Amino acid sequence: MAYKYYKIINTTEFDSLSIPSIELTLNLEDVGEVTVMVTRGAGFGLLYNGVYLVAGLGDQNPFEFEGYACYISETFDLYLGILVDET
Amino acid sequence: MLNGIDPVIIFQFNKKIPNIADAIAKIPVVADIPTVVENSPIPIYLSEAITGILIDSEDLSVDIQTDTETKSDGKEPTVQQKGIASTVSINMEALKDNLNVVLLSTLAQLAFEKCSSQEYFVSYLHGSITIFRGQLTGFSINQNASSNKVMIKVELTKGSKQPQPKAETLTVPAIDGLPIN
Numbered sequence: 001m002a003y004k005y006y007k008i009i010n011t012t013e014f015d016s017l018s019i020p021s022i023e024l025t026l027n028l029e030d031v032g033e034v035t036v037m038v039t040r041g042a043g044f045g046l047l048y049n050g051v052y053l054v055a056g057l058g059d060q061n062p063f064e065f066e067g068y069a070c071y072i073s074e075t076f077d078l079y080l081g082i083l084v085d086e087t
Numbered sequence: 088m089l090n091g092i093d094p095v096i097i098f099q100f101n102k103k104i105p106n107i108a109d110a111i112a113k114i115p116v117v118a119d120i121p122t123v124v125e126n127s128p129i130p131i132y133l134s135e136a137i138t139g140i141l142i143d144s145e146d147l148s149v150d151i152q153t154d155t156e157t158k159s160d161g162k163e164p165t166v167q168q169k170g171i172a173s174t175v176s177i178n179m180e181a182l183k184d185n186l187n188v189v190l191l192s193t194l195a196q197l198a199f200e201k202c203s204s205q206e207y208f209v210s211y212l213h214g215s216i217t218i219f220r221g222q223l224t225g226f227s228i229n230q231n232a233s234s235n236k237v238m239i240k241v242e243l244t245k246g247s248k249q250p251q252p253k254a255e256t257l258t259v260p261a262i263d264g265l266p267i268n
Contacts, residue, residue, distance in 0.1 A: 004261040027258040062265065071265065079266055 003062070003069050003081035008036055011044050011076045028082075036080060044078055046070050053080075093134035094142055094213030096177075096241070098194045099220075101125045101206045131191060133179060133213075138187040140239070143178045147216050150174070172244045175211055175218050176225075179239040183230060188237055195226040195241075211243055221245040 006028050014022065021039040028034055037047040045054040053070035055078060057063050062071035062081055069081030102124045135141045150171040157164040181188050201207045208220040225242035 002264065004263060005266050006259045006261060007266070008259070025256055027256045029259065029261040031261075033256060073266060077266075079262075084263075 001064070002084045003064075004030070004084055005069075005071060005079040005081045006031075008046065008078050008080050009038050011040075011072065011078050014038060014040065014044070014078075028080075031082065038078065044072060046078065046080055048080055093132050093137065094145075094211070095130050095132050096191075097128045097130045097210040097212075098198065099125065099128040099208045099210070100197065100201060101208075103204060103206060128210075129194065131187060131194075133177075138181075139185045140179050140181045140187055140191070142213070143180050143238075145178065145213065145216055146176045148174050148176070172224075173218075174224065174242060174244045175216055175221075177211070177241045177243075179241070180236050181239065183235050183237055185237075188228065188239065191239065191241075192226075192228055195223060198223045198226075209243055211241075218243050218245050 006026070008024065008026070009022075020041070021037055023035060023037045025033060025035050034048070039045045039047065041054075043054050043056050045052060047053075048068060051066050051068050053063050053065055053068055055061055055063055055070045055072040062069040062079075064081070067083040069079075069083075071079040071081060073079065131140075132138050133140045133142055150173075152169045152171050154167045154169075155164050156167070198207045198209065202222070207223075209218070209223050210220060211218045221243045222245075223242070224244045225240065227240045228237055229240075230237040
């Protein structure tokens with residue numbers, strides 16, 4: 001399955017705010033203006049379109065669920081993945 | 088006293104927290120993150136018995152800009168209104184050696200330094216004339232050699248503050264496939 005990934009936030013910068021969550025309004029290429037909530041608990045997660053994704057959950061990175069994915073890179077950038085319709 | 092018998096003017100100064108503001112400067116924040124620490128309010132009772140400051144007169148005026156546009160077809164004119172300010176003007180008097188006048192003057196000068204950073208509020212309560220968390224628009228002390236009194240004038244308003252521009256929404260490019268750095 002192919003995803004398009006969008007960089008949401010750097011987790012180190014988010015960590016420095018010392019807040020549990022932050023809501024971001026971003027203009028994603030080919031998608032439009034969306035609202036994404038970034039959360040910090042045991043790991044970093046994204047709440048997008050009613051779907052909650054946690055990077056590294058069950059040792060899955062990227063973590064894929066219901067057409068979306070969440071990936072954290074080696075440089076600690078958090079990405080949102082949206083499944084590309086291959087039809 | 089706060090039950091309305093004696094008028095009271097309350098100064099409150101805040102301190103903006105610079106670190107968080109700098110940290111989120113590059114992030115389009117939608118959530119409301121508190122960035123201000125409020126200090127304790129400083130009340131000054133404008134009572135002759137308590138502080139020796141007597142209110143001579145006070146005025147409350149509400150200014151509304153009204154534009155009436157008449158129609159070329161003779162229909163009912165449209166009226167556009169815009170609020171300008173709601174201003175309270177207080178004239179006080181006290182003796183020249185009154186230390187509370189010095190305090191009032193010092194607080195007004197502190198408010199002057201913080202007016203651009205919006206790190207202060209002034210509240211005034213006297214019966215039907217009340218302003219909560221307003222701004223100081225004028226302060227003057229007048230004294231002359233022929234009298235042992237000083238005349239103090241304070242003007243407060245509850246006009247709209249400078250609106251904050253909405254942060255520009257960041258455009259994020261799409262990456263095909265897993266972004267491996």
